[in-house]
Amino acid sequence: MQALIDQFFNVQIMADAWPTVWRGLMMTVLLCIAVIPLGLLGGLLVAMANTAPWRWLRWTVVVYVDIFRAIPPLVLLIFIYAGLPFAGIRLSPFAAVSIAFLLNNSAYYGEIYRAGIESIGKGQMEAARSTGLSGLQAMTYVILPQAVRNVLPDLLSNTIEVVKLTSLASVVALPELLYSADMARSITYNASPIVMAALIYLAILWPVVRFLSRLERRMGA
Amino acid sequence: MDGSVSSVPRSLPSDAGRPAEAVLQISDLHMAFGDLEVLKGIDLSVAEQELVFIIGPSGSGKSTLLRCCNRLEEPNKGTIIVDGEEITAPKANLNKLRQRIGMVFQSFNLYPHLTAQANVTLALRKVAGKSRIEAREIALAALDRVGLSDKSDSYPNELSGGQQQRVAIARSLALQPRVMLFDEPTSALDPELVGDVLNVMQDMKEGGMTMLVVSHEMRFAMNAADQVVFMDRGVIVEQGTPDRIFKHPEHQRTRDFLGKVAH
Amino acid sequence: MTPWERFVDAFFNREVIVQYLPAIGKGVVVTIELAVLVVISGIALGFLLVVLRAYRVAPVNAVIVVFVDVFRALPPLVLILLLYFGLPNIDVTLSGFAVVWLTLTLVLGAFAEEIFWAGVLSVEKGQWQAARSTGLGFGQTLFYVILPQAVRMTVPPLTNRTIAITKNTALGTVVGVGEILNQATTAQSFSGNASPLTVAAIAFLLIFVPVVYAGRWIETRFAWRKG
Numbered sequence: 001m002q003a004l005i006d007q008f009f010n011v012q013i014m015a016d017a018w019p020t021v022w023r024g025l026m027m028t029v030l031l032c033i034a035v036i037p038l039g040l041l042g043g044l045l046v047a048m049a050n051t052a053p054w055r056w057l058r059w060t061v062v063v064y065v066d067i068f069r070a071i072p073p074l075v076l077l078i079f080i081y082a083g084l085p086f087a088g089i090r091l092s093p094f095a096a097v098s099i100a101f102l103l104n105n106s107a108y109y110g111e112i113y114r115a116g117i118e119s120i121g122k123g124q125m126e127a128a129r130s131t132g133l134s135g136l137q138a139m140t141y142v143i144l145p146q147a148v149r150n151v152l153p154d155l156l157s158n159t160i161e162v163v164k165l166t167s168l169a170s171v172v173a174l175p176e177l178l179y180s181a182d183m184a185r186s187i188t189y190n191a192s193p194i195v196m197a198a199l200i201y202l203a204i205l206w207p208v209v210r211f212l213s214r215l216e217r218r219m220g221a
Numbered sequence: 222m223d224g225s226v227s228s229v230p231r232s233l234p235s236d237a238g239r240p241a242e243a244v245l246q247i248s249d250l251h252m253a254f255g256d257l258e259v260l261k262g263i264d265l266s267v268a269e270q271e272l273v274f275i276i277g278p279s280g281s282g283k284s285t286l287l288r289c290c291n292r293l294e295e296p297n298k299g300t301i302i303v304d305g306e307e308i309t310a311p312k313a314n315l316n317k318l319r320q321r322i323g324m325v326f327q328s329f330n331l332y333p334h335l336t337a338q339a340n341v342t343l344a345l346r347k348v349a350g351k352s353r354i355e356a357r358e359i360a361l362a363a364l365d366r367v368g369l370s371d372k373s374d375s376y377p378n379e380l381s382g383g384q385q386q387r388v389a390i391a392r393s394l395a396l397q398p399r400v401m402l403f404d405e406p407t408s409a410l411d412p413e414l415v416g417d418v419l420n421v422m423q424d425m426k427e428g429g430m431t432m433l434v435v436s437h438e439m440r441f442a443m444n445a446a447d448q449v450v451f452m453d454r455g456v457i458v459e460q461g462t463p464d465r466i467f468k469h470p471e472h473q474r475t476r477d478f479l480g481k482v483a484h
Numbered sequence: 485m486t487p488w489e490r491f492v493d494a495f496f497n498r499e500v501i502v503q504y505l506p507a508i509g510k511g512v513v514v515t516i517e518l519a520v521l522v523v524i525s526g527i528a529l530g531f532l533l534v535v536l537r538a539y540r541v542a543p544v545n546a547v548i549v550v551f552v553d554v555f556r557a558l559p560p561l562v563l564i565l566l567l568y569f570g571l572p573n574i575d576v577t578l579s580g581f582a583v584v585w586l587t588l589t590l591v592l593g594a595f596a597e598e599i600f601w602a603g604v605l606s607v608e609k610g611q612w613q614a615a616r617s618t619g620l621g622f623g624q625t626l627f628y629v630i631l632p633q634a635v636r637m638t639v640p641p642l643t644n645r646t647i648a649i650t651k652n653t654a655l656g657t658v659v660g661v662g663e664i665l666n667q668a669t670t671a672q673s674f675s676g677n678a679s680p681l682t683v684a685a686i687a688f689l690l691i692f693v694p695v696v697y698a699g700r701w702i703e704t705r706f707a708w709r710k711g
Contacts, residue, residue, distance in 0.1 A: 003573075003574050004574055007570065007573040007574050008570060008574075066693060066696055066697070067689065067693070069647070069692075069696050070651075070688060070689050070691075070692035070693045070695070070696050071651075071685060071688050071689060071692070072651040072652065072653075072654035072665070072688060073651075074654045074655060074657070074665065075654050075664075075665050075681075075684060075685055075688055076685075078665065078669060078681065079678075079681050079682075079684075079685055082669065082672065082678070082681065083495070083672070083678040083681040083682070084678075086494035086495065086677065086678040087490075087491055087494055087495070087678075121328075121330075123326060123328050123330040124330055124332065126293050126326070126330065127324075127326060127330035127331075127332075127389075127392075128332075128343075128344075129293065129315075129316075129319065130291055130293065130319055130322070130323075130324035130393075131319065131320065131323075131343070131344035131348065131392065131393065131396060132316045132317065132318075132319040132320040132344055132348040132349075132396070133316065133343070133344055133347060133348055134316050137347050137348070141343055141347065142332050142343070145334045146332070146333060146334050149334065160556070160557070161648070164557075164558070164559035164560070165559070166559075167559035167561045167562055168561060168655075170561070171561075171657075171658060178559065178561060178562055178565070182565055182569075185565075185569060189573070190573070191566060191569060191570030191573060194562065194565055194566045194569070194570065195566065195570075197562055198558055198562050198563070198566060201557060201558055201559060201562060202554065202557050202558060205556075205557035205558075206553055206554070206557045208557075209553050209556045209557045210553065213553075213598075216602070217605075
């Protein structure tokens with residue numbers, strides 16, 4: 001038991017690692033601030049393209065979504081970070097992560113928005129168009145506000161996944177929360193810094209998960 | 222006139238004997254869903270301030286005819302001229318023309334995320350380009366006209382079906398359309414709520430609005446309509462004053478239909 | 485070389501591809517093994533938990549709820565590193581394969597339980613009452629009446645979630661599991677050429693695009709049940 005505490009919940013080691021881990025946390029926050037709005041926006045574009053009157057665009061979007069739902073985000077990230085330099089495109093870890101996440105998240109958020117848009121009866125579009133609103137205006141002012149509200153739990157759920165995914169940035173040596181904690185672990189040969197990182201993720205995401213559960217129950221009822 | 226929603230259009234000197242100018246002119250309209258021909262050559266004109274009432278069995282194409290008039294459905298052939306402009310022209314500015322054609326749906330189609338007032342102001346602001354204050358004034362006047370000035374901040378789910386439909390009427394009315402289309406406006410309502418909506422329509426008629434109505438409310442047609450059109454299987458079977466159609470129908474199909482409705 | 489030739493040489497180099505294809509092929513086998521194991525054990529775990537939860541024993545339910553929340557909130561990579569690098573310190577050594585399998589099983593189990601439970605809650609109360617009124621016991625009602633309905637309803641969300649979690653087998657590369665990505669990055673550093681990464685991406689597409697399509701098919705097939 002003592003060994004377990006020493007190796008996983010060593011307060012001294014946690015305290016020593018705290019400054020590093022804190023910097024990592026700030027990087028994770030920064031990363032979230034970059035990738036969540038990007039993904040929400042990209043997804044919106046994907047979903048709008050899905051309703052476009054041009055068949056070629058709709059097909060492109062379907063292929064796009066399927067590809068990025070099928071490729072693991074880590075594969076995408078490594079391809080962009082380690083593969084693109086061979087094409088002369090060298091990206092910072094932060095840029096590589098942002099691009100990989102934009103591609104991946106746009107597909108996921110896009111599918112969620114699409115489901116939301118499809119959940120709105122076509123009478124809404126007709127009523128809006130009959131008053132002279134253009135298709136884009138009807139989408140913006142009538143369909144999307146309702147669609148987003150209908151899929152709010154799914155958007156939130158995916159956002160939790162995005163926050164969790166930022167931990168992948170550690171693989172390309174971006175010093176975010178997990179990377180920093182793992183650095184501290186490799187120096188101390190002690191797992192406590194990672195436990196600390198886990199606790200931080202929990203502290204951030206557990207309340208959100210709880211809130212989501214309640215939201216889902218309320219909207220489902 | 223500006224800012225008011227009184228639907229009295231610019232009054233025209235209507236000398237007796239000459240038919241008033243047609244606000245809505247439908248010529249040789251054809252429409253098919255795939256192989257299914259729904260409209261087989263419709264000619265119909267609605268004059269200024271006239272209320273034309275379309276009756277007919279379900280599947281006769283009357284709703285489709287209405288929906289063609291603002292091109293929610295795309296007709297295959299024929300022309301529709303609204304207020305002197307051809308809406309069926311390929312280059313027609315649909316969004317602009319649609320402001321002049323109000324439409325009221327069977328299922329209301331109010332925007333559930335917006336208050337009654339915001340339902341009305343949306344197109345005023347985004348299409349007609351009114352300022353926020355102006356749009357608000359117009360909306361309140363329109364809601365007042367349908368007897369719902371006290372409900373302007375209510376959301377659709379807080380309103381009864383009849384109230385929702387009246388808000389939907391106000392939404393169209395506020396844009397000062399030249400003609401209003403009603404697609405079975407009372408069919409989705411509980412019987413006790415139908416009267417409120419019909420009263421509003423009667424009031425609009427008296428205010429001089431030009432109206433094309435698809436409905437099963439025969440009594441309303443009897444009282445308010447100038448012309449009654451009987452449609453069956455994609456054609457206009459006969460057309461005339463309510464008195465003539467209801468009391469002395471010429472065609473057997475009309476008699477059959479009215480007989481069924483009466484009982 | 486023209487830019488185009490340079491591009492082809494960097495990402496679609498035939499020689500490199502031929503040389504490392506067998507290694508990546510081995511990776512494909514490992515990825516599929518791991519994925520299948522995770523799906524089976526994860527869904528089984530979720531099912532087991534939801535059965536336990538249906539008995540509504542307060543302390544047990546509290547434990548399940550906490551378990552589910554924790555594994556919904558924690559990034560799987562954190563768990564993988566924790567188990568892989570932490571456990572040896574207390575003399576428990578698991579292979580990378582075992583660690584990834586265990587982690588993803590726990591994560592999928594948590595999500596599956598949550599989804600199943602939503603399904604159980606959505607079955608009308610009348611179903612319980614009707615079944616109990618015919619003399620079925622609690623367990624019988626649960627297994628013959630409630631769960632079959634609940635599970636059907638949950639097929640679309642569960643499919644999507646399962647696909648998303650199964651893709652995380654690629655995380656195994658971080659702890660040296662010889663799956664596709666791992667083989668590809670190794671090959672890339674040996675060959676100094678990005679083609680193995682291209683092959684890896686294509687391999688993942690070949691495995692998961694059909695799964696995504698199957699998921700989409702299932703979604704439309706079961707969609708009407710949402711009612």
